Amino acid sequence: MPVPRSAAVSAVVAAALGAGLLAAGSSAAADPAAATAARIHDIQGTTRTSPLAGQQVADVPGVVTGVRTYGSSKGFWFQDTAPDDDPATSEGVFVFTGSAPKVAVGDAVTVSGTVTEYVPGGLSSGNQSLTQISKPAVTVVSSGNALPAPVAVTARTVPDRYTPAGDPAAGNSVNALTLKPKKYALDYYESLEGMNVRIGTSRIVGATDPYSELWVTVKPHENRTRRGGTLYASYDDQNTGRLQIQSLVPAAQQPFPKANVGDTLTGATEGPLDFNQFGGYTITARTLGTVKDNGLKRESTRKQRTGELAVATYNVENLDPSDPQAKFDALADGVVSHLASPDIVALEEIQDNNGAKNDGTVDASATLKKFTDAIVAKGGPAYQWRSIDPENLKDGGEPGGNIRQVFLFNPARVSFTDRPGGDAKTAVGVTGTKGHPALTLSPGRIDPANPAWADSRKPLAGEFVFQGRTVFVIANHFASKGGDEGLVSQHQPVPRSSEAKRLLQAQAVNGFVKQLLAVDKHARVLALGDINDFDFSGTTKALEDGGALRSAFRTLPRKDRYSYVYQGNTQVLDQILTSPAVRGFDYDSVHINAEFADQNSDHDPQVIRFRP
Known part of the structure; x- marks a missing residue:
């Protein structure tokens, strides 16, 4: 853009x-x-x-x-x-x-x-x-002169190393370092800044966005996922072949093509190499290749069996009653048709009854009724819900929207243990005799006064019973990566300032889980939601500290470990973590949004099935 x-x-x-x-x-x-x-x-x-x-x-x-x-x-x-x-x-x-x-x-x-x-x-x-x-x-x-021959940007010309380390004397900036275009990918692209470049047929690794942009890779085999993306699996493996594509032709003259991850941009794409805020090095295409639709389909997970409890997490992206009915219907279809109507669904980004209008409203009952009605209309169960309204403007997100986490549950399959007293400011605790832990409040918020949750969503804990067995579920939406510098930052290694807050949040959740496990080491606990961080991050390691939890992503094949696509990098943001007693589970990251130009949310939902 x-x-x-x-x-x-x-x-x-x-x-x-x-x-x-x-x-x-x-x-x-x-x-x-x-x-x-x-x-x-x-x-x-x-x-x-x-x-x-x-x-x-x-x-x-x-x-x-x-x-x-x-x-x-x-x-x-x-x-x-x-x-x-x-x-x-x-x-x-x-x-x-x-x-x-x-x-x-x-x-x-x-x-x-x-x-x-x-x-x-x-x-x-x-x-x-x-x-x-x-x-x-x-x-x-x-006028009418021949253009300089384009530089061919290919898998062979782009180095495998991403960037040099910055100069410590200059705050780790790379700005004053002499470029080494044969050694580092970012140096190579910088050496072509403003020049006429060309790529050949390339795989699309970032779907067309609302700003008429998409992402390709010129390296066909670089960390390829089974559905055609490029996996971001390490801070040291940034995927050097990624480039953003824009068009120099105004949309009114030639609409920008709609493409999904795994499609192909065929033929030559040629134009000047720009550098911008929203992606770094970008081919501003004077000549744009043709998108070949490779038929990417939305996934559907299997239905839980009679003795299995199915628990999902889904970020529904700032849902409020002013959104079109079509969005509610599409999200509902995702729950019913693609997630197979889980027994429990932890939702993130449910907004209050008038969305971003900032008039002090915090109640979200209208949002939830409209959503649960849409689920029933799609043939799903009559979900009940439990949540705690936040204080106005205290939980971050879109100003006035008052986003929060919500539990949906199917009362025909699972019951919710209600213990009154939970509100925006009161902390939930752990009680019970040895071997029989319980929440003091259900639902309840974990340590809401902790500075770690300032201007951020507070975790929501709930106690459920499935076929006579208690399961504790903690719904999370950790602080965003807003304010972090991008991979093309002048500072290398890239500072990740937002991680400090998520680290504190992870420690708080980990500590709460350890309280449950101290009463019963066999307690069945799920911590799930939009963690806003990678499965290999310090945040995830802090959640897992001491063996209290383990990311279920580790049970998936490496190339299926993702829930989000950003700047052509397929990556993890949403997770389900399990306590040691949750064994033999079946985990699925259900790819229905992140890889598609037509999105109902920018996140893929996650689901876990197990026998408590």
């Missing part, structure tokens, strides 16, 4: 930017000295930031390779037809015009203006910067 470009920065500011200290747009005027004669490779230089940042350049020659006439980032790319012999210096650059450019592809031009470094998302994003020419004066020398 195009984003606005900033104004010039001085050479001093550019130096600070290179050290990771300042963002483009800082209040420093460009040096009004005489303009410098330069070629594009002089402007781009051998690092991520231009040696000429903040300086005026004059009569820079090149041929226009792409024009962007829509969005807030209007401008064009042009490329030198007389390159140097240094593989670290790009021969293309973006010219930010701010309004529709008066040039066409194939125009030979000279450009004068100010060299600037723009940081998409601002300095706090940690993003690398885009070198560009701002406030340009453009002269068209001739």
Whole structure:
């Protein structure tokens, strides 16, 4: 999604930017000295930031390779037809015009203006910067010229190592490091910033999103899942072949194709290589390949057997009564047709009765009635629900929405043990004699006054009975990754600041589970929900501490361990963790949303079946 470009920065500011200290747009005027004669490779230089940042350049020659006439980032790319012999210096650059450019592809031009470094998302994003020419004066020398031959980006040209470590003296920034395009993938892409590039037929690893973008990989065998995605299975394996694809043709002229994970973008896709806030290196396609539908289908799990308890978790993405009935119907169909009507469903992101309207409403009964009615209409059970209304604006999420976790349960198969007194502020405890643990409140919230839950959803604990056996279920929605820097951050290794809060949250839940196990080491406990973190993360390890819990994802084949797709990386966010007494279970991550352009939620639900 195009984003606005900033104004010039001085050479001093550019130096600070290179050290990771300042963002483009800082209040420093460009040096009004005489303009410098330069070629594009002089402007781009051998690092991520231009040696000429903040300086005026004059009569820079090149041929226009792409024009962007829509969005807030209007401008064009042009490329030198007389390159140097240094593989670290790009021969293309973006010219930010701010309004529709008066040039066409194939125009030979000279450009004068100010060299600037723009940081998409601002300095706090940690993003690398885009070198560009701002406030340009453009002269068209001739038209109809042949374009520079595109650089073929292939599995052989993209290195397997993702990025170098940043310079500790510069806050672990990579900005000032000399590019090594034959060694690191991000260095390779940076060495092509602004240049005309081409990919051939490629597998789609991120479905078309609402902003007319999709993701491909140029590495067909890199961590491929069985359904065609690219698995993100380690902080050290970022999947180097991923690239975002946008189109330079406005949607009104040519609709962007709808594609699912596992489809194929066939033929050549060619255009300038951009860098943006919402994905990093992006081919802005002047020529877009054709999507081949490879027939990805939504999965359906099996029905639980008579003696099996089926428990699911599903993030329904900010559901409230103002959503179209079609969304309720589709989510209900997911529960009935694809999850086979589990006995217990822990829901995340149920909003209050008027959604994002911020008027103090916290009750969600209308939302839940509309959803459970939709489930019945799809042939599902008449679920009952249990939940605790949050305090207004205290649990994060969309302002005014007051999202919370909710238990749905089928009273024909399982009973809920109601113990009154649970509210937004009262902590649930563990009681009972040896071998017979019980919750003091059911439902109840775990340690809601703990600072770990500030502006975040508090875990909801409930006590259920299935065929005479007690099962404790803890519904979670941990703090989001909002504020974390992306994989293309200038800071390497990438800081993950949000993990600190999730770590504390995981420790709180782990501690509560240990209280149950202290009364009965054979207690059957499930901790589940949108954990907002990977199965290999420190958060998951903290939940598992001391053997109190174990992620059920570990029982699945490695290539099926995912519930979410982000920037072409297929990954885990939603989990079900089990106490040691939950044995012989059958676990399924049911892929019905994350891989599809047509989504009812951005998360795939999870389900576990076992005999208590």
